[in-house]
Amino acid sequence: xxxxxNKPFRPKARRPRGFEDRSSDVLRAETRLIQAAFSxxxxxxxxxxxxxxxxxxxxxxxxxxxxxxxNTGVFALQDxxxxxxxxRYDLTAPLARFVAENYDALAKxxxxxxxxxxxxxxxxxPGRFRExxxxxxxxxxxxxxxxxxxxxxxxAEVMRAAGLKDGQYAIRVNNRKLxxxxxxxxxxxxxxxxxEQRLQILRAIDKLDRLGAAGVEALLGEGREDESGDxxxxxxxxxxxxxxVLGFTTASTDNRADTIRTLESLMGTSERGLAGVxxxxxxxxxxxxxxxxxxxxxxxxxxxxGLGYYTGPVFEAELLTEIKDRKGRPVRIGSVGGGGRYDxxxxxFRGQTxxxxxxxxxxxxxxxALERMDALDSSVKPPVVICAFDRSLMGEYFKLAGELxxxxxxxxxxxxxxxxxxxxxxxxxxxxxxxxxxxxxxxDAGQVTLKDLYEGAKAAAAIESNEEWKSSRPAQxxxxxxxxxxxxxxxxxx
RNA sequence: GCCGCCUUAGCUCAGUUGGUUAGAGCGCUGGUUUGUGGAACCAGAGGUCCUUGGUUCGAGACCAAGAGGCGGUACCA
Numbered sequence: 001x002x003x004x005x006n007k008p009f010r011p012k013a014r015r016p017r018g019f020e021d022r023s024s025d026v027l028r029a030e031t032r033l034i035q036a037a038f039s040x041x042x043x044x045x046x047x048x049x050x051x052x053x054x055x056x057x058x059x060x061x062x063x064x065x066x067x068x069x070x071n072t073g074v075f076a077l078q079d080x081x082x083x084x085x086x087x088r089y090d091l092t093a094p095l096a097r098f099v100a101e102n103y104d105a106l107a108k109x110x111x112x113x114x115x116x117x118x119x120x121x122x123x124x125x126p127g128r129f130r131e132x133x134x135x136x137x138x139x140x141x142x143x144x145x146x147x148x149x150x151x152x153x154x155x156a157e158v159m160r161a162a163g164l165k166d167g168q169y170a171i172r173v174n175n176r177k178l179x180x181x182x183x184x185x186x187x188x189x190x191x192x193x194x195x196e197q198r199l200q201i202l203r204a205i206d207k208l209d210r211l212g213a214a215g216v217e218a219l220l221g222e223g224r225e226d227e228s229g230d231x232x233x234x235x236x237x238x239x240x241x242x243x244x245v246l247g248f249t250t251a252s253t254d255n256r257a258d259t260i261r262t263l264e265s266l267m268g269t270s271e272r273g274l275a276g277v278x279x280x281x282x283x284x285x286x287x288x289x290x291x292x293x294x295x296x297x298x299x300x301x302x303x304x305x306g307l308g309y310y311t312g313p314v315f316e317a318e319l320l321t322e323i324k325d326r327k328g329r330p331v332r333i334g335s336v337g338g339g340g341r342y343d344x345x346x347x348x349f350r351g352q353t354x355x356x357x358x359x360x361x362x363x364x365x366x367x368x369a370l371e372r373m374d375a376l377d378s379s380v381k382p383p384v385v386i387c388a389f390d391r392s393l394m395g396e397y398f399k400l401a402g403e404l405x406x407x408x409x410x411x412x413x414x415x416x417x418x419x420x421x422x423x424x425x426x427x428x429x430x431x432x433x434x435x436x437x438x439x440x441x442x443x444d445a446g447q448v449t450l451k452d453l454y455e456g457a458k459a460a461a462a463i464e465s466n467e468e469w470k471s472s473r474p475a476q477x478x479x480x481x482x483x484x485x486x487x488x489x490x491x492x493x494x
Numbered sequence: 495g496c497c498g499c500c501u502u503a504g505c506u507c508a509g510u511u512g513g514u515u516a517g518a519g520c521g522c523u524g525g526u527u528u529g530u531g532g533a534a535c536c537a538g539a540g541g542u543c544c545u546u547g548g549u550u551c552g553a554g555a556c557c558a559a560g561a562g563g564c565g566g567u568a569c570c571a
Contacts, residue, residue, distance in 0.1 A: 017562070061571080073571085089571055123495085126565075203569090226567060230496055307571065389529070424531040432531095439529060453531065460532040469532070476530085 018130030034115045036161035041113035049112040051094040057084035059097045087119035091136040100349030108141030138358030145282035148313040155359045172300035173315040181273020186241035200235035252301040259299040314340030337361025384411040385427035389439040448484040451476040
């Protein structure tokens with residue numbers, strides 16, 4: 001074998017798994033989407049907030065690093081005083097900490113919006129990373145259904161702001177209290193003992209569209225073995241309970257008023273269930289008054305949101321393609337965000353219940369969906385490239401760039417090294433439409449030469465010999481310095 | 495976590511039953527052409543064949559473990 005030579009150490013250029021570089025197009029699209037959401041939230045009187053990426057581990061809650069699994073779930077490290085700090089895994093837990101810390105100073109309801117990276121230490125999958133951007137709006141300190149209605153309307157407005165037309169999205173609303181009501185009469189108590197079983201039932205319902213009724217039935221009962229031979233423990237509901245749950249999840253229609261009537265009879269005498277229906281009625285009244293029809297917001301009893309911490313209304317924002325299914329309804333692409341009421345998060349800090357409700361979406365997931373729907377307008381024009389023909393005229397080149405900037409045209413001076421050939425190649429690779437050439441000849445004559453690279457490329461197709469290519473100088477014109485900006489504009493427009 | 499597939503140049507991939515100096519296309523850099531992006535031609539750079547250990551006279555190839563990637567499933571605050 002070859003002996004080790006004294007090679008200089010070179011680190012391998014690589015990223016930790018699950019962490020992505022995001023560049024140009026993606027970044028622009030993300031920024032635009034976040035700004036669109038922010039402007040909606042801002043318009044409705046929400047305030048921006050930014051919290052740090054690190055929080056004390058105990059402030060974030062349940063996912064503490066322990067000795068068995070020190071590196072799963074959250075990224076955590078010990079500060080120099082040995083306190084555990086964790087990278088935030090969402091924006092809601094830090095909000096709860098912020099509200100608790102500033103409780104007396106905040107006007108309530110406190111409504112804030114925030115976007116930022118969150119971190120999860122787990123195996124990355126398709127479209128799933130260990131660092132990703134979330135965009136949240138939450139309303140803390142308002143118990144009534146009006147606050148939930150507001151979040152639902154905001155979610156719908158964000159869909160519009162993202163460039164979607166009505167009919168291309170739907171906000172689907174459910175209420176945890178309804179399922180609680182159903183389960184009560186099926187012998188699952190609404191207490192701490194029933195919490196684990198309720199969570200299993202929620203997870204099972206969540207898989208309705210993927211596994212179908214039969215798969216969910218198995219998960220609600222004894223359990224289910226999948227194709228790879230992996231066994232998932234079921235929720236162990238009895239036959240009547242399974243029937244009741246499945247009946248409930250399919251009870252809703254596209255019409256809110258109809259669904260409310262159906263649910264009222266389904267809840268029977270369950271106090272909690274009827275309270276849930278009452279909340280949906282209140283929300284419906286507000287939506288109707290503002291003109292949010294069934295097409296934008298519907299009630300859907302199959303929506304669960306996997307999380308255990310929701311306590312009341314829950315909802316998902318779903319994207320729909322233009323393609324219709326057999327019943328003539330737009331096909332679902334899937335959920336791009338969601339939210340709901342969570343009344344117990346701040347109480348961890350203060351001992352008293354603080355009502356809260358919010359909406360959150362994953363920025364890149366939303367973008368991927370928009371891309372699939374061709375609803376993305378990500379066009380940023382490439383810059384005009386000003387060639388540095390003559391180094392002694394550098395100041396003039398920046399002056400030219402400045403004149404374009406003043407007109408809102410993206411432009412840059414070539415600041416690298418190399419002759420004009422290289423500079424033209426650079427302009428080409430930047431996909432620039434216009435290259436600006438000004439050597440001493442033009443300078444002395446008070447002129448600027450402009451070249452339309454797009455037109456030039458078309459002309460090149462017909463040219464065989466290099467001689468001809470060089471001498472013809474296609475799609476280029478020399479104009480007086482006084483008119484050159486409007487000439488550039490004309491070229492970009494043409 | 496569990497199951498399956500994969501890993502050779504920047505990219506896409508060849509590489510014979512284990513045999514000397516590991517190749518191609520595209521891309522990249524330079525030149526023909528230092529006042530002009532294409533095309534063409536010429537030249538060049540770029541490789542710990544994922545890692546470690548083993549089998550062998552000899553391993554890119556065979557064996558083992560690990561890492562990384564992809565897909566499915568579970569989980570998802």
